[in-house]
Amino acid sequence: MANVKYISASRVYAKDTPPAVDALDLDINDGEFMVLVGPSGSGKTTALRMLAGLEPLDGGRVEIGGRDVTFVPPKDRDIAMVFQNYALYPQKTVAENMGFALKMQRVPRADRDRRVREAARLLDLDDQLLDRKPKQLSGGQRQRVAMGRAIVREPQVFLMDEPLSNLDAKLRVQTRSQIAELQRRLGVTTVYVTHDQVEAMTMGNRVAVLTGGHLQQCATPRELYDNPVNQFVAGFIGSPAMNLQAVPLAEGGARLAGGMLPLPAAVRTAALKARLSELVIGIRPEHLHLTNGSPDADGPQQPRATDGSWELSGEVMLVEELGADALLHVRLADGGDPVVARAEGRKPPAPGQRVTFRVSPDDVFAFHPETGARLAG
C-alpha cells in the first residue's frame, strides 16, 4: 500500500505546443480511490500514463510510497494497470494472461496458479473460463479478466484507464459498483481515469477535475458539486449541466430576464474589486423550483423578490420525461437561450405553458467572466 504524489509533473508532446499535462500537483492518499476526470484532451490519460511509466516526464516528478519513480521503468514501479480495451494477449489463455506478470517475476508455478485462482474467485470468474482464450469471452468477462490480471500482481497502486467504456450501459452501472466495492475490500490505492462525470462522482473518494492539462479542483464528490472553484468545474460536474449565463451587473445585483437578481454582498464586493461590468451566474437545474399556482396571464411576468428568494418566469419549450422527474427547457421572459430545470412529480407542465420558478440566492453561483474563477459567495 502506498500513497502517490505528482510534484509539478509535466509532459510536452512536441516543442512549442502547450503541455499535455502542465505542472500537475496532486497527492493521493494511501488506499484512496482517486478519479481523474475531464473532457477529451484534458490530460487525464496522460497523467495516468506518466504514473505508469508509459509516458516520460518532461518536468517534475512522480512518487509512489515516498519513492521517486520518475525514471523507474514501468515493471519496477509495483503498479498494475487496467486498459481501456483490456489489452489481453489474444494467443494466451485467461489464466496465462492473468499470470503473465508473475511469470515474468519468476514466481513459482504453483504459487502463480493459486493467486490466479484466488483472483478469479474474487471476480466470480468460473474455473472453466481460465482455459479459454480472450476471443471466446463476452465483453463483461474480458473486463473482469483485465481486472484480474491487475489484482493478481498485488500491486501498490491500481491504474485504470476508462475500464468501463467498452461495456453496455447496464453492465457498466453494475461493474461500476463492483469495482468500487472491490477496491474498498482490497484497500489498494487506485487512480481511475474517466470522462464520465457520473462514474467519477459515484466511484471516487476524491475526484480531480482536469482540463487543458491543468488541474482545476481536487475534492470529494459532494464538495465538487456544492463548491466548484470555477466555471469549468461547475459546468462539468452535474447532469444536466448547470445553467450558465453572462449577465450585466447593476446596482445591488445582476440583470436577468428583465428583472434584478440580488447578489450576496461578498459577490458584489468581489465583482467591484475586479472592476467587472458583467459576470457569469450559474444555477443548477434542481435549484429552479417550480412555484405552484399558474402565473398571471397578462403580459410578461416581472421577476420579483419575495421573502428573500427570487422568482423568474418563462415559457416551457420542451419537456424531457425521465419517469421519476422531468427536465423542462424554458425560455425566459427576455428571450435568449432556454434554461433547463428539473421538475419533480408526475405531472410536469406541458410545452407552451407559462411557469414561474423560485430561486434561493444561496443557490446562485457567480463566476469571473474572463478567468472563470468563482467569485466568493
Add this chain to the structure above:
Amino acid sequence: MSAPALRRGPRRLRELSVRVGWGVIAWVVGIAFFLPVLWMVITAFKPESAAETWPPKFIFTPTLSEFHLVFSGMGPFLTHSVVATVGSTILVLLLAIPAAYALSVYPVKHWRDGLFFFISTKMLPIVAAIGPLYVIALHLHLLDSIWLLIVLYTAMNLPLAIWMIRSFMLEVPSELLEAARLDGAGRIREIGGVILPIISPGLVSTALICVIFAWNELFLALNLTVTNAATMPMFLISSVPQEGLYIAHLSAAATVASVPVIIVGWIAQRSLVRGLSMGAIK
C-alpha cells in the same frame, strides 16, 4: 395495393438475371486467363507426336512418359531450388523481423529514411551490376554455389519483407505492448511472446511472397550458376533441345517446375492478398 406486389416478381427476376450475367462474364474471363496454364498441363500429358499438330489435338491418349523423363533429370535442380528458396526465406525472416520492429514499435530516430533506404535498394536494377557481381563472386569462390544464391535472394526479398512485416506490426494494438511492458516483459519476450503470435498470419504471407520470388528467379541463377547450384528455371531452359520435337517435354517440365508454387499459392490465397496489399494502407 396489389400493383407493388405484382411488380416485385419481375424485378427480382431482373436482378437475378443481372447477377447471373455478371457471373457468366467472370467465368469466361477466368477461364480465358487460365487457358495457357490449362494448355500447358494438357500438352504435358501428350505424347510428343500429338503435341505439334495442326489443328491442335484435344482428344488423345494421355501418357506420363514425358513426366518420367522430366523426373529422371530433375533431382539436383530441385534440391538446389528448395535449398535456395527455403534458406533465403528463413534468412529474410530472421533479418526482417528485428528490423521491422526497430522501424515500427519503438522506432529509431530516422525510421522514415531507413524504410525508404530499404525500398530504394529494390529500385536499383540488379542487372546493372551483373558483370561486377560475376567478378566479385569469382574472387570469393562463390560462383556456381548455392550460398551465393541464398545471399542474393535474401537481399532481393528483404526490403519487401521489412515493409510488409512492419505494416503487420503496426496493427498490433499499442495497449497490448504497454501491458507487456507493465508485466515486465523485455524486448525479446515482447517480440517472441506478444508480437509474433499476433502477426503470425502476416509472417506466413510474407514468407509466401518471398518463396514465390525466390523459386521463380532466373536472371541471377542464369548468370552466376552452371551446374552445382542450377535451379528449376535453369532446368526448364535445359529442357529445350536444339532440335527435334520437344513441346510435350517442355510442357511437362514447365508444369512440374510451376506446380509447387501454384499449389501453395492456391491454398494461401487470402494470405497472398493480405501480403500484397502490405496489410497497411487503409
Add this chain to the structure above:
Amino acid sequence: MAVVEGVAAPAPKVRLRPRGVSRREQWQRRLPLLPALIYIIVVTQIPFVVTLWYSFQNYFFDIPGGAHFTGLSNYTTVFTNAAFRASLVRSVVMTASSVIVAMILGMAFALLLDRKFLGRGVVRTLIITPFLVMPAAAALVWAGPMLDPNFGLLNYLLTPFGVHHVAWLSTHALGSVIVVMIWQWTPFMTLIVLAGLQGQPADTLEAAKVDGAGALATFRELTLPHLRPYIELGILLGSIYLVNAFDAVRLMTNGGPGTATTNLPFYLYQQVNYAFDVGGAAAAGVVTVILTIIVATFALRMFARVFQFDEAAG
C-alpha cells in the same frame, strides 16, 4: 441560458521541451535494425560501388591481362551507342504499357470478383494462377504451345477471325512479350485492387445508396478515391519488378528479331555474356542506375504519399 465557454487557460508555468529518448535507449532501438541494414548495404551497395569502379576500366573477360584504367571512354561509348538508347526506350515502353494495361485489366477483374456469383472462389483462383506460374515456364509455354505459327493454340482459336498461322514472335515480337508480361502481372493488380475493394467500409456505400447515388456515381465519387492508394501501390510495385523483366525477353525472343525486343536488362546481359565487355556493361549499368535514381525519387515520393505515415511513430 448560453453556457459561457472560454475559461482562459493560464500560461504554462514553465517553458518545457520534450525530454526525448536517451542515448542509451536510442542505441537499444537501433540494435535490431543493424543486421538487416548492414546486410543490405554489403550485398546491394558494394556491387554498385564495384560497378562504378569497373565503368572506368577496360576489362574484357576474354582478353587476358585484367583491367586497366581508361577514363571516360566507356561512358563515351555508352552515350554514342544507339543500341543502348534504343534498349532504354524499349524498356520504358515495355514497362509502362504492361503496367498500365495490367492495372486496367486488374481493376476490371477486381470489380468482377467483388460481385457475388456462383463459383467466385474458383474464378478468383483461376485468375491469380498466372502470377504463380514460374516466369520462365510462362515464357516458354507462350513461345511454344501457345504462339507457335504451326501448331499454336492461339492461331487455332483465332481461325474463325481470319487469322492463319501468324508467326507472332517474328511479326509482333514486342507486342507478344508485352502480352505475356501483362498476363503474368494482371493477377497481381487484381489482388491488390480487390483487397482495396473489400476494405471499403460497407456503411459508406449504404449511405451513398440512401443519398441516391447510382452505381456509376458511387464508383466515381467513393470507390475510386478509396482505391487510389491501392492503385498507386500496384503501379509502383509492378514497375519495380517489370522494369527488370528479363525472363520473357530471353526465353521468348532472345531480344530479337534483330534487337526488336532488347530491353535494358537484356542488353546488359548481352554485353557481359556475349561481348564479355565488363567495363562497357558497367558504364551502361551506372547510367541505368542514375536514370533509375531519378525515376525512383519520384516513385519514393509516391510511396510516401501512398502510406501517408498516419500511424506516426508508435
